[in-house]
Every structure is written in structure tokens, then in C-alpha cells.
Amino acid sequence: MSTYKPIGGRILTPTFIFFSIIVAISIYFMAQRFIYGMGSVANINGGFPWGIWVVYDVIIGTGLACGGYALAFTVYVFNKGKYHPLVRPALLASLFGYALGGFGAIFDMGRWWQFYNIMLPWNWNFNSVMLEVGLCVSLYIIVLIIEFSPVFLEKIGAQGLIKVLDKVLFFFIALGVLLPTMHQSSLGSMLIIMGYKIDPLWQVMQFQPLLAVLTALIMGYSIVIFEASFSKASFGGPNETPLLAVLGKVAVGLMFAFLAIRFVVLGVQGKLGLIFAGDFSSLMFLIETALFIIPALIIALPSQRQNPSKLLIAAVSMLFAGALYRFNAFLFTYDPGPGYSYFPSVSEIMVTLGVISIEILAYLVIVKTMPVFHRGEHA
Amino acid sequence: MAEQELDTGGFDFSEVEKRLGVTRRTFLKYCAGVAASLGLSTSSAVAMAKAIAAKPQMRPPVIWLHGQECTGPTESLLRSEQPSLEHLLLDMISLDYHQTLDTGAGHKVEELKKKSMKENHGKYLLVVEGAIPVKDDGVYCKIAGETMLHITKEAAEGAAAIVAFGSCASWGGVQSASPNPTGAKGTQAVLPGKPVVNIPGCPPNPANFLGTVLYFVTFGKLPPLDQQNRPKWAYGRLIHENCYRRPHFDAGRFATEFGDEGHKLGYCLYKLGCKGPETYNNCPSLEFNNVGGGVWPIGVGHPCFGCSEEGIGFNKPMFALANVETHTPPNSFPTIEDRQQDTGISPTAAALGGAAAGAAIGASLMAAKKVGNTPESDSGSDG
Numbered sequence: 001m002s003t004y005k006p007i008g009g010r011i012l013t014p015t016f017i018f019f020s021i022i023v024a025i026s027i028y029f030m031a032q033r034f035i036y037g038m039g040s041v042a043n044i045n046g047g048f049p050w051g052i053w054v055v056y057d058v059i060i061g062t063g064l065a066c067g068g069y070a071l072a073f074t075v076y077v078f079n080k081g082k083y084h085p086l087v088r089p090a091l092l093a094s095l096f097g098y099a100l101g102g103f104g105a106i107f108d109m110g111r112w113w114q115f116y117n118i119m120l121p122w123n124w125n126f127n128s129v130m131l132e133v134g135l136c137v138s139l140y141i142i143v144l145i146i147e148f149s150p151v152f153l154e155k156i157g158a159q160g161l162i163k164v165l166d167k168v169l170f171f172f173i174a175l176g177v178l179l180p181t182m183h184q185s186s187l188g189s190m191l192i193i194m195g196y197k198i199d200p201l202w203q204v205m206q207f208q209p210l211l212a213v214l215t216a217l218i219m220g221y222s223i224v225i226f227e228a229s230f231s232k233a234s235f236g237g238p239n240e241t242p243l244l245a246v247l248g249k250v251a252v253g254l255m256f257a258f259l260a261i262r263f264v265v266l267g268v269q270g271k272l273g274l275i276f277a278g279d280f281s282s283l284m285f286l287i288e289t290a291l292f293i294i295p296a297l298i299i300a301l302p303s304q305r306q307n308p309s310k311l312l313i314a315a316v317s318m319l320f321a322g323a324l325y326r327f328n329a330f331l332f333t334y335d336p337g338p339g340y341s342y343f344p345s346v347s348e349i350m351v352t353l354g355v356i357s358i359e360i361l362a363y364l365v366i367v368k369t370m371p372v373f374h375r376g377e378h379a
Numbered sequence: 380m381a382e383q384e385l386d387t388g389g390f391d392f393s394e395v396e397k398r399l400g401v402t403r404r405t406f407l408k409y410c411a412g413v414a415a416s417l418g419l420s421t422s423s424a425v426a427m428a429k430a431i432a433a434k435p436q437m438r439p440p441v442i443w444l445h446g447q448e449c450t451g452p453t454e455s456l457l458r459s460e461q462p463s464l465e466h467l468l469l470d471m472i473s474l475d476y477h478q479t480l481d482t483g484a485g486h487k488v489e490e491l492k493k494k495s496m497k498e499n500h501g502k503y504l505l506v507v508e509g510a511i512p513v514k515d516d517g518v519y520c521k522i523a524g525e526t527m528l529h530i531t532k533e534a535a536e537g538a539a540a541i542v543a544f545g546s547c548a549s550w551g552g553v554q555s556a557s558p559n560p561t562g563a564k565g566t567q568a569v570l571p572g573k574p575v576v577n578i579p580g581c582p583p584n585p586a587n588f589l590g591t592v593l594y595f596v597t598f599g600k601l602p603p604l605d606q607q608n609r610p611k612w613a614y615g616r617l618i619h620e621n622c623y624r625r626p627h628f629d630a631g632r633f634a635t636e637f638g639d640e641g642h643k644l645g646y647c648l649y650k651l652g653c654k655g656p657e658t659y660n661n662c663p664s665l666e667f668n669n670v671g672g673g674v675w676p677i678g679v680g681h682p683c684f685g686c687s688e689e690g691i692g693f694n695k696p697m698f699a700l701a702n703v704e705t706h707t708p709p710n711s712f713p714t715i716e717d718r719q720q721d722t723g724i725s726p727t728a729a730a731l732g733g734a735a736a737g738a739a740i741g742a743s744l745m746a747a748k749k750v751g752n753t754p755e756s757d758s759g760s761d762g
Contacts, residue, residue, distance in 0.1 A: 045718035111629070226743075233749040309751035316743040343724035349731045 004088060004154070004371035007235050011365055019357040026354020029347040033107055041347045047340025048331075050108075055330045056352050057104030059187055060323045062137065063219045065097020067227065068144060069180040070220025074247070076173050083243060085374030088151060089231065090224050092372055095144040096359040102141055104355055105134075129189045136183035143179060146172045155370045181213060188212030191329055199281045199333035201274050202325075204265045211325075214258040219322035221251035225315035229308060237373060245305040251318055252299045255292050281333045288328060291321035387425050395432035406432075413586075413593050423597070430597040431471055439596060440495055440503040442534050443477040446527040447520050447554045447563055448509030451582035452545035453479050459585035460669045471596055472504065478522070489523045496537055504595065505538035507531060507566045507575075510547040510554040514562030531569060540601060541566065541575045544588055549577035549609075550689035557694075567608065576601055577608045581686035584665050587613040607689070609659070617704060618655035618683055621663040623673075624648065637680075648677060652698035654685030656705065 033041040044051040067090035075083050106112050117123045118134050125131055147169070153162045188208030191198050204211060225244045231237065266272050275282055295314035304310045331342070344352075367373060392403040401409075407428055414424035445453075474480065475495040481488050496503065509527075512519040517528030535541055543566040546552040554563035567575040578588050591610050594602045603611045619625060627633070627647035634642035635650050642651075649656065655677060662683070666675045677683050682698070685691030691701075 039718075047719065229750045230746050233746040307751065309747040312743065312747040312750055316740070316747075339719045341724075344728055344732065346725060346728045346731055349728055349735065353731075353735055 003374055004151070005373065005375040006155075006370055007368050007373055009235075009368055011368060016361065016364060019361050022350070022357040023354050023361065026351045026357070029351050030107060030354070032347065033351070038108075038110060041345065041351070043342060043345040043348060045340060045342065047336030048334070048342035050330065051342060051348060052331070052344045052352050053104055053108040053348065055327060057108070057355055058101045059330055060326050061097050061101040061104065061355075062187075063184070063216050063322055063326060064223050064319065065094045065101065066180060066184065066216045066220030067091075067223040068094030068147070068176065068220075069184075070217050070247075071224060072147075072173055072176045073217070074250070077177060083247075085238075086224055086228060086240065086243065086247075088148070088372045088374070089227055089367065091144060091148045092151075092363060092366060093223065093227055093359075095141070095148050096362055098137060098141050098144060100355050100359055102137055104352075105137075107351075129186050129193060132186045133183045133190070136179050136186070140176070140179040140183065143172050143175045147176055151366075151370050151372055180216065184216035185209035185213045187216075187326075194334075197334055197336055198329060199335065200269075200271050201266065201281055201285050202329040202333060204262065204269070207261060207265050211258060211262060214254055214261075215322045215325055218251050218254050218258065218318055221247045221254070222315040222318040222322070225251075225311060226319060229312040229315070231367070231373065232308070235367075235373070237375065239308075241306060241308045241311065244308075244311055245299075248295070248299045248305060248311055248314055251315070252296050255296065255318065255321075259289070259292060281328075284324070284328045284332055288321055288324045291317050291324060295321075387428065390425075390429055390432070392428070392432050395428075413590055419594075427593060427597040431593075438471060438473045439539065440473045440475045440499045441477075441506060442475060442492060442496060442503055442538070443480075443506045444508065444527070444530060444534060445478050445522070446507065446509030446511045446531070446547065447561065448545065448547045448552070450479055450508070452508045452548075452580075452588070453477075455582040455667075456585045456588060458668065459589060472592065475499075475503070486523075496534060500537035502539050503537065504592070505534050505541045506544050507541065507548040508544050510551045510563035510565065511569050512554070512561035512563050513569060514560075519561035528569060531566065535570050535573055538573075540595060541570065541573060542588070542591065543567065543575050543577045543579075545583050546579040546581045546687055546689075546692060549579035549687075552581060553693045555693075574601075575608055576604065576610065578613070579609065579687035579689070580660065581692060583687065584613075584660075584662065584667065586665055587661070605659075613661045614659040614687070616659065616661070618658050618660055618663055618677070619703070619705065621661070622655050622677060623663060624677060642680060645680075648680075648682040649701065649703075651682045652684075652696070652700060653677065653682030654688065654691050654695065654701045655683040656701045656703040658683055658685040658688040658691055658701075660687045 029041055038044065042051055042053065044053075068087075071083060071087050071090045074080050075087055106115060109115060118131070118138070146165075150162055150165060150169075153165065186209065188211055191203065191208045191212075192205055196203075224247055228240050228244055232240070263272070266275075275285055294317045298304050298310050298314040298317075387407070392406065395401075395406060396403055407424070410428040410431070411421060411424040414421065414427055443453075476488065476492040478488075483491070509520075511517065511527050511531055513528055517526035520527040522530060543549045547554060547563070548566045550565040551559075551563050551568075552565075554561060555565070565577075567573075567577065576591060578591060580587070587610065590613065591602055594610075601610075605611050605614060607614075619628070622628075624645065624647045627645070628649055632641060632644075632646040633650040634646045634648055636642065637651070642648075647653070662675045663677070666673065666678065668674050673679065684697055685695065685701075686693075695701075
């Protein structure tokens with residue numbers, strides 16, 4: 001018998017209403033985007049075709065949705081079964097993160113009605129890194145739905161289907177590890193093809209895919225800690241801190257690898273001096289690096305690591321660091337040439353906040369009505 | 380580079396170096412280039428190189444016929460650098476009969492042609508250049524006292540493969556345009572039941588011919604063909620699909636008159652009657668004359684007139700709108716603004732962005748505090 005249980009409780013809480021209002025506002029602006037075109041809503045221009053919709057909703061959003069990826073790696077690749085209780089909430093968050101990333105990509109597409117062409121193999125250009133990302137993300141959304149489907153099936157009591165699914169699930173779990181590795185690294189490849197538009201401090205050429213995968217895993221482990229802590233704060237439940245502390249340690253280890261590779265490459269490229277150039281890029285680089293290092297100081301000490309508050313702060317710091325890394329590379333220090341500048345409009349920000357709110361709302365509803373959280377007898 | 384990229388398995392190319400008067404490096408580079416333009420792998424390039432180097436005695440004999448035409452295909456082939464004629468074409472194939480290039484003349488060359496056709500029966504490659512008039516038993520085109528119609532049928536008898544080079548040979552070309560007084564037809568039309576490879580174009584790109592021939596020499600068979608028997612690697616895509624002016628088409632930016640603002644800015648030539656949307660060819664990617672820099676009709680600002688497409692070139696009026704085979708343009712386009720000077724940083728947006736980041740940090744700190752204080756059994760509501 002499964003020990004996963006719905007949390008229950010009222011759905012219509014003040015939190016729920018607050019996020020619903022944001023969603024309503026964002027739907028208004030999304031409608032405007034589809035009726036009057038992108039220019040009436042977003043501030044993107046010829047130099048900055050990618051605003052926060054792509055950079056936050058897709059590039060960072062999928063990074064933050066890597067909890068399912070990181071845990072699938074831990075549980076199934078390294079065979080650490082004790083982390084299993086964390087898998088379902090992480091998968092759920094990944095599912096929403098990716099689904100809304102895909103959705104975000106559609107309303108950020110100038111000619112979104114041609115999107116179906118990506119599904120037609122005879123239109124594929126195998127040299128395109130965009131195709132790789134587009135296909136991989138679409139496939140991964142389907143894989144996530146399948147990985148998460150036991151929850152729906154348990155809810156409706158389809159025992160037969162669960163048995164069938166159990167036999168083939170390993171295949172989808174393997175895909176669930178493979179696909180994010182592919183498209184998260186391809187996000188780094190995109191930085192390569194943007195060439196000199198990327199600030200020298202972020203342009204590490206052939207190391208971009210590796211750094212992109214590392215940040216995805218760092219953000220993935222951190223978001224698992226983040227979600228588990230927030231759920232604990234909101235819904236109570238068993239103490240998962242010992243499990244989370246180990247994940248924190250893994251994230252910090254990856255973070256050290258990330259920083260080491262990054263600094264060595266910058267050194268070999270002879271760009272270390274730019275860190276102290278005193279301009280905007282160097283400032284952003286220092287903030288980003290600080291956000292990466294703070295968690296290391298916290299997690300290095302076992303006593304600190306076992307403190308749930310400190311652990312959460314470390315995780316949030318790493319989430320901000322990973323997000324800022326991608327923001328900096330793709331947007332903040334991105335230089336398309338003289339004359340162009342970009343800052344998102346109010347409507348643009350509201351749409352992004354709406355997307356985040358949809359994720360939170362759907363997450364709340366599903367964990368309350370479906371068996372997502374692990375509720376052991378000892379609780 | 381080619382030597383590092385291609386693993387030739389220690390194959391000895393010294394013979395071919397002597398024979399062709401080129402270095403091994405140049406030779407392999409050439410083969411890799413042809414293989415790449417055919418969409419083949421480097422291992423095919425090596426196979427090609429070995430086929431040419433190892434089998435000089437196996438060079439296929441070629442009988443080249445000229446019908447109703449301007450010798451455009453031959454002229455374009457003479458200017459080919461992939462390979463240049465003197466180095467490679469004469470060594471890849473044994474050109475036994477070609478009215479423009481033969482050094483001999485008169486009855487002697489006709490005799491040699493007959494002799495070669497007899498000796499190499501079933502082995503030679505027949506290339507037809509020019510349309511074949513069929514009206515009045517084909518009396519409108521005669522070579523050495525025989526009609527082109529008869530010559531073609533006779534040569535086709537013992538041919539291993541037949542290539543129609545140029546639009547005239549492929550589907551009739553300019554001669555076949557209405558009213559077609561001589562009843563000009565393409566090679567396939569007068570040789571029912573025989574497979575003819577069509578390399579249309581007016582003139583055709585020499586690379587399309589050489590690539591096909593080299594494929595034949597290497598693999599002993601013809602490359603994959605489409606329904607009209609054109610090699611897929613060259614005629615698989617509409618010009619429109621690979622045209623560098625395509626983004627202008629999609630964005631609704633058209634030149635409407637020669638020399639107008641849009642024409643000067645390099646906009647799409649669709650409204651000037653460009654037939655790219657209904658013509659299959661690889662001009663946008665290969666261009667002409669190997670000089671780069673957009674040397675092909677659309678590249679120099681003239682609409683494509685569909686020279687290689689049956690029923691389009693010489694048939695449709697030059698400036699008539701093309702029938703777009705893929706996505707048709709919508710009736711109206713959204714405006715496209717570059718918005719270069721638009722900074723657009725509003726205080727509200729800045730405040731909102733700050734508030735969002737602040738809320739995330741604040742909520743995290745609150746949760747951090749709560750998670751630290753919450754006893755394990757607390758089942759509190761969400762907040």
C-alpha cells in the first residue's frame with residue numbers, strides 16, 4: 001500500500017486568492033498579446049528579441065524545474081532509494097515548470113501558429129540547436145507527465161494501469177535523465193552561437209554546455225530543498241532535513257566544480273582581470289559568485305547543515321545564483337551592439353509573474369487533492 | 380585539413396597525383412567537397428576518391444549529344460571549377476563524343492562515335508543537351524544528315540544511364556514554349572520506358588551535373604531521384620525555402636518596383652514575379668561561378684524566373700506572381716519595428732521587478748524562520 005497521501009484541507013485560502021488575482025491580470029495581458037501583437041505588450045526589440053519571457057520563463061524556468069531531473073539522477077542512477085519520498089513533489093514542480101516553459105515559448109513566438117512545424121520530421125534541421133531544445137523540451141514534458149501519471153492513476157484507482165506502467169516506467173525514467181541532460185546543455189550551446197554578444201566573463205565557448213548542465217543540477221537540488229522546506233513550513237509533515245542536508249552537500253560540491261571550471265577557463269582565456277574592471281559586468285559577476293559561495297559557507301559545517309532554516313537560506317542563495325548566472329549571460333550583460341537597450345514592461349513582468357502564479361496555484365491544488373507527499377507512519 | 384579529416388586507410392594516391400597533375404591534398408579536398416554538396420558522408424568522399432584513383436581504366440565513356448539549344452549547359456560546365464575541366468572531367472570520364480569539345484570534325488568524329496557506342500555497348504553514359512523536335516519526323520534538327528530524334532533513340536539503345544542536362548533536354552525548354560512550331564520535347568518524352576536523369580536549369584549549375592556523374596562513377600548507380608527524375612540532393616527543396624530573402628517574405632517586406640526603396644534594401648522579390656516559391660533548385664545554396672557574394676539571379680536583385688521548372692520558365696509571364704507552394708503570405712502583416720532607440724524603462728516596471736524579487740527573498744526568509752521553529756507534528760495551514 002502506498003504511503004503517499006493527499007494533504008487535504010481547504011483549497012480557497014488567502015494565498016490562493018492572492019495568486020489568482022495575479023493570474024487574472026496576466027491573462028488580460030496575454031490576451032492583449034494575441035490580439036494586438038507582441039509589440040503592444042513586450043518591450044523586446046530588434047537587438048533584444050529575447051526578453052524575460054524567454055530568459056525567465058524558458059531558460060531559467062526550466063532550470064528551476066530541474067528538481068525532477070536532479071532527483072531522478074540521485075534515486076535511479078546512483079540508486080539512492082531513501083530519497084524516494086522527495087521524488088513526487090519534485091516531479092510535480094518539474095512538470096509545471098517545463099509545461100509553462102513550453103507555454104511561455106509559444107506566446108513569445110512571433111509566428112506561434114507555425115509552431116506545429118517542429119513536430120514534422122521532414123522540416124527538421126539537424127544542425128539547429130534550437131531544434132534540439134524545442135524537441136527535447138516537448139518530449140520531456142510528455143515524459144514528465146508519464147513519470148507523474150502513477151499519482152493520477154492512484155487517485156482514480158486504476159490498479160491495472162499502474163501495474164502495466166510499473167513495467168515500462170524504467171524506460172521513461174531513463175529518458176527523464178537523458179532528455180534534460182541534452183537540452184540543458186544545449187541552452188549553453190545557444191550562448192556559444194551568440195558569440196561576441198555574450199559578455200566575455202560569461203563567454204566560455206565550448207565549456208558553455210557543461211556549465212549549463214552543472215547550473216541545472218545545482219538549481220535542481222536546491223529547488224528540491226526549497227520545495228520540501230516550503231511544504232514543511234506550510235503543511236507540516238515528517239522531518240526531511242537529514243535527507244535534504246545531503247542534497248545540499250551534493251549541490252555545493254557541484255557548485256565548487258562549476259566555479260573551478262569557470263575560473264580556470266576564464267584564466268586560460270586571460271579574462272580574470274575583467275572581474276575587477278569595476279563595470280556593470282564585473283559587479284554582476286561578483287554578486288553572482290558571492291551568491292554561489294554563501295551556501296558553501298553554510299553547508300560546510302555539519303551543525304549548520306542540519307539546521308533547516310540555514311539549509312533553506314543556502315538553497316535559496318544557490319537558486320538565485322543559478323538564475324542570476326543565466327540572467328546575466330542571456331540578458332543583463334548581453335550586448336547586441338550600440339543603440340539597443342531593454343527593460344521589461346509592466347505587462348511583460350505581469351505575464352511572467354502570472355506564469356509563476358499558475359505554477360504555485362496548480363501545485364497547491366494537486367498536492368491537496370492527490371497522493372503526492374510521502375506521509376510515513378512515524379509522523 | 381582534408382588529409383586530417385579523411386581516413387583513407389593508407390590508400391596510395393600517388394598514381395592519381397601523377398595522372399591528374401594535382402596534389403593528393405587538392406584531390407581529396409575536391410572529393411570531400413563534392414560529397415558534401417551531395418549530402419554524403421566523408422566515408423563516401425573517400426570511396427569517391429578511391430574510385431577515381433583506382434579505376435582509371437573504368438572511366439565510363441560518355442557520348443554527348445546536342446539538340447535544339449544554345450550550348451548553355453556545356454558553356455557552364457566549361458567554367459566549372461569543381462573540378463576544372465582540364466584536370467578532372469577528362470580523367471573521370473572518357474568523353475568520346477562532344478560536338479563542341481571534339482578536336483576532330485566531320486565524318487571522322489561521327490565514325491568514332493559509332494565505334495565507341497558499339498565497343499562500349501551497355502556501358503556508356505549518354506548525356507543529352509538540348510530539346511528534340513519531333514514534328515515532321517524531327518526534320519528541324521539534324522546533325523551529320525540524321526535527325527536528332529533518330530540520333531537520340533539510337534544512342535539510348537546501348538546507354539548504361541541517360542542524363543538530360545539543361546532545361547531543354549529535361550522538358551523542352553524555350554523551344555517547347557507555345558506555339559512550339561517544331562514540336563520540341565524533352566529527352567524523357569522521346570524515350571518512353573528508359574530512365575532519364577534530369578538536371579534542368581537554364582543554364583544548369585555544373586555542380587549538379589558533376590555531382591550526379593561522380594556519384595554514378597563511385598557507386599555504379601544513380602543518386603536518389605524525385606518524381607520528375609531530378610537528383611533529390613540538388614532539386615529537393617524550393618528556392619524559396621533556402622532563399623536568403625525569405626525572412627523579408629515572411630515579414631511582408633517586398634520590393635514592388637525595380638529600383639524602389641524595398642528593392643534597394645534587398646527585400647523579397649515575390650511581388651516582382653519571383654518564381655522561387657514554385658521552383659525546385661539549389662541556387663540559393665550553391666550560387667553560380669564559385670565566386671560567392673550572392674552571384675545568382677535573386678542575389679543580384681532579379682526575381683527568379685523558374686528556368687529549371689517545367690511549366691514555369693518560358694511559360695509563365697516573367698513578372699506574374701508565383702503560385703506559392705508552401706506557406707502563402709497572409710493578407711496583412713503585423714508591423715515590425717526595430718525599436719532601436721526605445722529604452723522603455725518605466726518606474727512602475729522597475730518597482731514591480733524589485734517587488735517580485737523582494738517577495739521571493741522575503742517569503743524565503745519567512746519560510747526559513749518557520750521551518751526552523753515548526754515542531755514535526757504541526758499540521759498548520761498554508762501561509
